[in-house]
Amino acid sequence: MQLTDKHREYWSKNLRLTAVLLAIWFVVTFVVIWFAKELNEIVIAGFPFAFYMGAQGALIIYVIVIWFYANKMNQMDKDYGVHEGED
């Protein structure tokens, strides 16, 4: 089994995607919590912002992040020819 440059490119692209999505996860979770008191001053539709993020906003973003990763990677598998047989 010999890895080609194309394989290495696939892996580094995967790492980059993982890093970007992880950064989003970090910001909507930990940065928002850190500034929760300040962010709660902003009220949208009755919801203080940090409260809303903790109760629902962050959750919605987590779902989207995972959905995006699954789609992107499944497409990338095909582009780089490392996909499994059709299912």
Added chain:
Amino acid sequence: MATAATSNKAFFNQLKKYYGFYTGGFIAFVIVLAILEQMGMPPKWIGYIFLAATIGLYAGIGIMSKTADVSEYYVAGRRVPALFNGMATGADWMSAASFIGMAGTLYLTGYDGLAFVMGWTGGYVLVALFLAPYLRKFGQFTIPDFLGARYGGNLPRTLGVLAAIICSFVYVVAQIYGVGLITSRFTGLEFQVGVFVGLAGILVCSFLGGMRAVTWTQVAQYIILIIAYMIPVVWLSVKHTGNPVPQIAYGSVLQQVTQLEKDLNNPATDKGALEAKARAAHKEKQTELEAKIKALDDAVAAGNGDAFVAEVRAAAADPSKIPATAAALKADWKKAADGHKARTGAVPAHATAFAGAGAEKKLLTANPDASAEEIAKAKAEDKKASDTKRLNFITLVLCLMVGTASLPHILMRYYTTPSVREARKSVFWSLFFIFLLYFTAPALAVLVKFEVYNSLVGSSFAALPAWVSNWSAVDATLMRIADISGDGIVQLAEITIGGDLIVLATPEIAGLPYVISGMVAAGGLAAALSTADGLLLTMANALSHDVYYKMIDPNASTVRRITISKTLLLVVALCAAYVTSLKPGDILFLVGAAFSLAASAFFPALVLGVFWKRANYLGAVIGMTAGLAVCMYYMYITYPFFGGVPANEWFGIKPISAGIFGMPAGFLGVIIGSLLSPAPSKEIQELVDHVRYPSLEGDIDTKAA
């Protein structure tokens, strides 16, 4: 391949049809029961019918899926479509604590309770990015399998088995406890009997068909639990806001709750004035009790404690209710005094994050002309309290998230999908189905709070709503209400609500018939049973597959492996039920501890195993040992149950978040241990490449038959 794809597709359509019928059947069943209730069937019967019907149903699925095939038994034949694996993971994941406890925690603690909502969902991002697809490509049966293959040798595998059993056992005790509680409450059976009835329901399914039976039962359980959770909340939302989407509608309700909190805390308003009176009454009782405690202490110091206790008992209307020793009497009084003390303070605001200690406010009430220096000091005290709360919130969220991505019974589920593609999609469906419940819980908490603050507070003791009198009659730990200020009107300070009440009583608060209460109980039961099933299977598999088959007798026949596994399942289940029937202390702490332990033991070795080729045997051994050891040591020195004291806390971090120290220890251990010893062999490096790419030409094959 084309035939496999077609048969997968056909299988998926067949499943959709079955579960479609099933859902319809369940709804029809509830409607029939509702009609019977209108015709006069007693509520107790409804409880029995729900219990019998749902457990019977799970048993039926278990029997239909019975299997003697190794791959079917351990990983459901690896053909569970992403959507259904998502539902099964959802049920596996959501325990009694999520279903019954979550909304209650949010009701009681407001923003600070959101750590659980974020922690128990955000962890799936880590599962998706770091573990699920790679474990699926590796494609064996258990998590210790991966550690064993990746790091070589039996030691990493053994450490994996040990850690898997520690965290799963702690967790399963909490589930069986929940099962016992629900069965006993809704059918009137004894707690211990309830535990064993529930256990029968758990076993009949995992025992017969292993992972295959558990998977298809969990899908059925998910459908029941989500319907049971949603209907009462939607109803309550329509009742209060006219909007059937509670997750959107509760914003306006939250504003009203915030306004009510302000009114209650302001003695200048009507509500606030009555509330202040109730608080003053509590203060009076507290002072009274403290004086009694002082008298008792004096009597004990003078050597006539027993005479004092005897006197108190003689004066009481019912002496059998008064403890016979001075120490017990003091503890009783102290508890009562603390209970009153807790009710003398202001109502905390629901959405406020990390409230301080209230030192500044206290100072200004006591001494309005406090000097600038005193105010600055009080402010600093408040800031310190608030910062410690924030630090604990952040560390708890991180421990719960990483713990999610390390619990073997969840990771194991991603071995069951047909491909890496499906595994990735399946994490999405898992979180989606979990999300449906978790993003509803905060709405439910606020809606119930509004009902209590708006309708219950200010009503008359002579005409309490039915749900209040019912629940306070059934269980005083869940609902206690007493006219402390003696004015015949209910004040917030006169109500004590236990967290578990919120979900269980919502149908009654919303004015729904009893059949919906029965359905909610069935939902809670489904949540507890499904999680217990997954956990028991994880432990039995770790012992039978990793210890027996891989280490003791690699030549064991298929029949023998499955027989051993089933026997161990029974043994583990009975041990867990026995421990549960002893009613061990703080369940919530134990659940949290399971996450911290899993995060410290597994996460570093698993993630570095995929992302760092240089990680090797010595690193894994040192990392897993160090992670577990540091985490357990921290709990040992800080948690009172083990004889620890809070004064030992580092940076004021609570023992539940011990993983925050265990995780770095684990990562450092893997890195240092690996760099100190030679790089892993070529075969192992090839294994890493193998898990990184869904398909490679000339690829090795690690799939277990």
